[in-house]
Amino acid sequence: MVRFEDVALRYGDGPEVLSGLNFRLSPGSMHFLTGPSGAGKTSLLKLLYLAHRPSRGRVEMFGEDMGTLPRSGLPRIRRRIGVIFQDFRLLPHLSALDNVALPLRIQGARLEEHLDDVRELLTWVGLGDRMDALPSTLSGGEQQRVAIARAVIGRPDLILADEPTGNVDPEIGRRLMRLFVELNRLGTTVLIATHDTTLIERFAASVLALRDGRLAVPAEAQLSPVAEEVQP
Ligand SMILES: Nc1ncnc2c1ncn2[C@@H]1O[C@H](COP(=O)(O)OP(=O)(O)OP(=O)(O)O)[C@@H](O)[C@H]1O
Numbered sequence: 001m002v003r004f005e006d007v008a009l010r011y012g013d014g015p016e017v018l019s020g021l022n023f024r025l026s027p028g029s030m031h032f033l034t035g036p037s038g039a040g041k042t043s044l045l046k047l048l049y050l051a052h053r054p055s056r057g058r059v060e061m062f063g064e065d066m067g068t069l070p071r072s073g074l075p076r077i078r079r080r081i082g083v084i085f086q087d088f089r090l091l092p093h094l095s096a097l098d099n100v101a102l103p104l105r106i107q108g109a110r111l112e113e114h115l116d117d118v119r120e121l122l123t124w125v126g127l128g129d130r131m132d133a134l135p136s137t138l139s140g141g142e143q144q145r146v147a148i149a150r151a152v153i154g155r156p157d158l159i160l161a162d163e164p165t166g167n168v169d170p171e172i173g174r175r176l177m178r179l180f181v182e183l184n185r186l187g188t189t190v191l192i193a194t195h196d197t198t199l200i201e202r203f204a205a206s207v208l209a210l211r212d213g214r215l216a217v218p219a220e221a222q223l224s225p226v227a228e229e230v231q232p
Pocket residue numbers: 011014017035036037038039040041042043044
């Protein structure tokens with residue numbers, strides 16, 4: 001479903017911050033993306049979300065070559081991806097509930113028919129009593145949970161998450177991971193960028209390790225079709 005062949009990325013005239021990337025993510029697989037600060041994790045997620053075009057190499061998403069995709073085709077591909085960036089990118093004038101419902105509206109769904117799902121999901125992420133709050137009145141961790149709910153509500157084929165448990169307490173972090181694992185079991189491909197080694201040790205997912213813009217181990221990242229929580 002995702003295939004990178006000798007992909008590189010540079011910002012402007014700068015050096016390549018990612019280079020020689022070769023990997024693929026098979027449908028319904030789960031992966032962690034790790035690496036020290038500055039290794040290129042966020043940049044790789046942005047390539048996967050088509051926020052940047054590679055400066056070299058071939059990116060294939062859902063069987064289509066992104067190099068030949070016209071700009072008008074981007075929304076169609078992005079609708080299949082749920083993304084959680086570190087800056088959350090919530091719409092400031094919409095309530096938590098309306099932010100989460102946004103992907104459904106964009107898909108053309110009638111909100112009334114999905115309101116219960118939106119409320120259930122917000123309750124699951126611990127925001128049952130903050131549904132009407134505007135993002136500016138929510139804490140960082142609460143905003144992050146709204147962003148996660150928004151990323152998963154439309155049941156995307158691919159979820160990209162940048163440090164999704166970074167701002168929340170351990171109990172909520174475990175809940176969020178259960179949400180990702182459950183979606184993965186239902187067939188969603190999940191890629192989670194994190195520094196958190198204990199999180200990685202708890203799940204039998206494959207690990208893509210970035211160092212200085214390169215994958216430390218050339219990754220045939222198609223192991224672990226479904227992630228299992230490792231029992232202590
Ligand atoms: N918009 C940009 N313009 C120029 N350079 C950038 C830009 N964004 C990132 N970089 C550079 O690209 C490299 C990789 O950054 P990136 O944010 O992808 O790393 P990261 O692994 O996600 O780091 P962290 O764990 O700290 O979030 C860094 O050297 C960074 O300075």
